[in-house]
Each structure stands twice: as C-alpha cells, then as structure tokens.
Amino acid sequence: MKKGVLLVNLGSPDSPTPKDVKKYLGEFLMDERVIDIPTIARAALVKGIILKTRPKQSAAAYQKIWWDEGSPLIVISERVQAKMQEQLDIPVGLAMRYGSMTIKKGLQALVDQGVDEVLLFPLYPQFAMATTETITVLTEQLRQEHFPSLKIESFPAFYNKPDYIDVLSNAIKSHVKDKNYDYMLFSYHGVPERHIRKSDVTKSHCKIDGSCCATPSKAHEFCYRHQCLEVTRLVAEKLGLKAGSFSTSFQSRLGFDPWLQPYTDRTIERLGKQGIKNMAIVTPAFVSDCLETLEEIAMEGQELFHEVGGQDFTTIPCLNDDQEWVDLLVKWVNNWAN
Numbered sequence: 001m002k003k004g005v006l007l008v009n010l011g012s013p014d015s016p017t018p019k020d021v022k023k024y025l026g027e028f029l030m031d032e033r034v035i036d037i038p039t040i041a042r043a044a045l046v047k048g049i050i051l052k053t054r055p056k057q058s059a060a061a062y063q064k065i066w067w068d069e070g071s072p073l074i075v076i077s078e079r080v081q082a083k084m085q086e087q088l089d090i091p092v093g094l095a096m097r098y099g100s101m102t103i104k105k106g107l108q109a110l111v112d113q114g115v116d117e118v119l120l121f122p123l124y125p126q127f128a129m130a131t132t133e134t135i136t137v138l139t140e141q142l143r144q145e146h147f148p149s150l151k152i153e154s155f156p157a158f159y160n161k162p163d164y165i166d167v168l169s170n171a172i173k174s175h176v177k178d179k180n181y182d183y184m185l186f187s188y189h190g191v192p193e194r195h196i197r198k199s200d201v202t203k204s205h206c207k208i209d210g211s212c213c214a215t216p217s218k219a220h221e222f223c224y225r226h227q228c229l230e231v232t233r234l235v236a237e238k239l240g241l242k243a244g245s246f247s248t249s250f251q252s253r254l255g256f257d258p259w260l261q262p263y264t265d266r267t268i269e270r271l272g273k274q275g276i277k278n279m280a281i282v283t284p285a286f287v288s289d290c291l292e293t294l295e296e297i298a299m300e301g302q303e304l305f306h307e308v309g310g311q312d313f314t315t316i317p318c319l320n321d322d323q324e325w326v327d328l329l330v331k332w333v334n335n336w337a338n
C-alpha cells in the first residue's frame with residue numbers, strides 16, 4: 001500500500017471580481033450543510049436573493065485583502081503543503097471544498113502518484129457540519145463514484161489535542177509579547193444555532209444557552225460550540241489569562257436566523273464602551289488567515305473598536321505556515337503513516 005495525505009481547506013474565488021465571487025458563493029451556499037434548508041427554498045434564497053447583492057459586496061472585501069500571488073487562504077495553504085512535503089516521504093496533496101482546486105482533482109493527483117491509501121485532513125480545529133462534515137461526506141461520494149479501490153481515513157477535529165493547544169498558545173504568546181492589551185477576545189466563525197442542534201447525536205443534550213457545553217457528553221464529539229469553548233478554556237489556562245480578561249465570541253453571521261452568540265462585533269462594541277482601551281483578538285476557527293480574519297476582524301473590527309473609544313487593537317495572525325505548526329502537522333501525519 002502507498003500512503004498519501006490530502007489537506008483540505010475551505011477555498012476562495014479564483015479572483016476578487018464579482019463574477020468569480022458569484023460563482024464561488026453559488027457553489028458554497030448551495031451546499032446543504034452550509035445553508036441547511038430544503039433544496040427549493042435554498043435555491044430561492046441563494047440564487048433569488050443572496051447572489052443578487054452579496055457578490056459585489058464580497059468582491060470589494062476580497063479586493064482589500066487579495067495578495068499579488070492570489071487569495072491569502074490558498075497561498076498560505078500552499079505554503080503549508082510545500083513545507084510539509086519537504087519533511088515527509090509520502091505525497092502531500094492540497095484541495096479546497098469549494099472553487100477550482102477540487103477534492104476530486106486532489107485525489108486524482110495522489111492516485112497518479114501511485115497512492116492507494118489516503119489520510120484526508122480537513123484543516124479545521126473544530127468539527128462543524130459546514131466544514132469537516134461536508135468535506136468527509138463529499139470525499140466519500142467521490143471515492144464511491146471515481147476511486148472505489150482507494151482507502152480513505154479522516155483526521156478528526158483536533159481542538160483539544162495538547163500539542164495543538166501548545167502550538168496555538170505559543171503562537172499567541174510570541175505575537176502579543178511586546179503588545180499592549182488588557183483583554184483577549186477569542187473570536188470563532190459562527191454557525192446557525194440550528195446546526196448545533198442537528199449535530200447533537202444524543203438529540204437531547206444541546207441547550208444552546210451554554211449550560212450544556214460544560215457538562216460532559218458524547219454529544220461534544222460533534223458540538224462546534226463546545227469545541228470552540230474548550231479551545232478558549234485550554235489556551236487561557238496555558239497562557240495564565242485571568243478570569244474576566246478574556247472571552248469567546250462568534251463572527252461572520254449571515255441572514256436573520258439566530259447564530260451562535262455572543263456576536264463578535266457586538267462584543268467589540270461592548271468592550272470599548274465598557275472602557276477597555278487595548279484589546280487583542282485571536283481567531284482559532286481558522287488555521288490560515290483569510291477574508292474573515294484580514295478584513296472582517298483586522299479592518300472592520302479595528303474600525304469599530306476605535307469608534308467606541310478603543311485604542312490598541314492587536315490582531316493575532318492564524319497559525320499559517322509557522323514552523324511549529326507545520327512540524328506538528330508532519331508529526332500527526334507520520335504517526336498515521338508509520
């Protein structure tokens with residue numbers, strides 16, 4: 001058996017033009033695990049409403065963060081892939097759940113190199129229907145249709161692995177060491193509350209009000225909210241943050257349904273109004289910087305904080321291609337391969 005690994009991230013449009021953004025958002029938002037309503041209603045909402053206005057607005061945001069080499073999320077993921085490949089003897093592939101760098105092409109490239117056993121590696125620390133699950137489900141469909149003899153194993157969400165918490169804590173510590181901050185906000189991408197209830201394997205554990213996430217349950221293996229809160233708790237413990245000097249919030253909501261709360265924008269506003277002058281913000285739902293960190297947090301979030309009287313706003317970069325993070329990925333892949 002020849003082994004290989006396929007890293008999978010979310011994806012980005014091919015370019016920051018409204019046309020390419022529309023194509024990308026159309027694929028992304030028509031995923032039943034992202035907008036989880038019946039197909040006809042989803043098509044009416046996405047094609048009839050969202051795609052009429054959002055692409056222009058999102059393209060303008062993408063234009064602010066786009067690099068000469070392309071989308072930050074893609075470029076950073078490629079750097080991680082290349083650095084891993086330097087250290088590993090088995091092929092390292094890269095694919096995106098949405099957009100041109102498809103999972104099908106990623107699997108094909110590994111098969112072309114003689115691989116018959118794949119470690120599928122969703123690049124998300126926490127499980128969510130809209131991230132990890134949609135990747136594993138689509139990959140299994142592709143395997144059945146196109147690569148029936150391929151053996152595929154998925155790397156699970158790694159939110160509470162002690163070595164991941166160490167790497168994340170070290171990255172935060174080294175970034176804030178010379179910075180002025182008296183509050184640290186842990187901001188995670190939000191999901192609709194409904195997603196959390198759907199992923200509750202016990203069908204009775206999730207209370208959404210937060211009381212459930214600290215009570216041990218087998219539901220937590222698939223509870224995005226619990227997994228985010230755990231990352232905050234473990235990192236805060238590791239960094240020795242004092243109670244009252246940090247909290248968790250959820251960003252990037254879309255539409256009118258209730259999403260996980262508290263919302264990041266309202267939290268930044270509240271902190272500023274309460275007299276917090278200097279804050280740091282970390283975004284541990286993403287391993288690579290992307291639109292949601294570079295624009296929504298580093299630009300919009302900072303502007304909002306200043307509007308409500310804040311001064312220093314320190315945005316902590318994602319793990320990106322930090323050597324310690326790459327070394328950890330290599331270690332996990334080697335543990336699987338050997």
Ligand SMILES: C=CC1=C(C)c2cc3[nH]c(cc4nc(cc5[nH]c(cc1n2)c(C)c5CCC(=O)O)C(CCC(=O)O)=C4C)c(C)c3C=C
Pocket residue numbers: 010011012013025029033034035054058071073124128130131189190191192224252254285286289290291292
């Ligand atoms: C409408 C529902 C959405 C859900 C549910 C959702 C979950 C989710 N997303 C990420 C990670 C990323 N999302 C990104 C962009 C983005 N997300 C949504 C919508 C949902 N995400 C939209 C419409 C967009 C596009 C941009 C916009 O119009 O605002 C990105 C950035 C991609 C990039 O190119 O840089 C990431 C990364 C997670 C982790 C998650 C659930 C946990």
Ligand SMILES: [Fe+2]
Pocket residue numbers: 189252
């Ligand atoms: Fe998203």
Ligand SMILES: [Fe+2]
Pocket residue numbers: 205206207208210211212213214223225226
């Ligand atoms: Fe919970």
